[in-house]
Amino acid sequence: MKVRKFAISDASLERSPGQDGNIFVGNLVDQRHGGPITIGFGRYAPNQNLEETMSVDDVMIVLEGKLSVTSDGDTITAGPGEIVYMPKGETVTIRSHEQGALTAYVTYPHWQEAHEARARGSR
Secondary structure (H helix, E strand, O other), X not given: OOOOOOOHHHOOOEEOOOOOOOEEEEEEEOHHHOOOOEEEEEEEOOOOEEEEEXXXXXXXXEXXXXXXXXXXXXXXXXXXXXXXXXXXXXXXXXXXEEEEEEEEEEEEOOHHHHHHHHHHHOO
């Protein structure tokens, strides 16, 4: 893969796997491209909650709106230009506020492969 630039308009947003809220993700780089990381955009409608035990290391950059992330009883809130790091194995609750949020993310390794492996293991 060569050097590339991405915009939100490049992403094909789909409902985040394993949840039925209005939270959408769109990978732009992932296992299909041969690199070691996944890069994409996420869009959270207003007042959404997502609880997840992280199966990968995840870096989330808030581009618009505001998100709160709770883990082990501690809550941090991030707005535009701020970065949240969620380590593998951590159980988090991500909550969007009244304006929703647009994020960019980078995961290592690929979140989709880890999610699918976890789903196979729970059957």
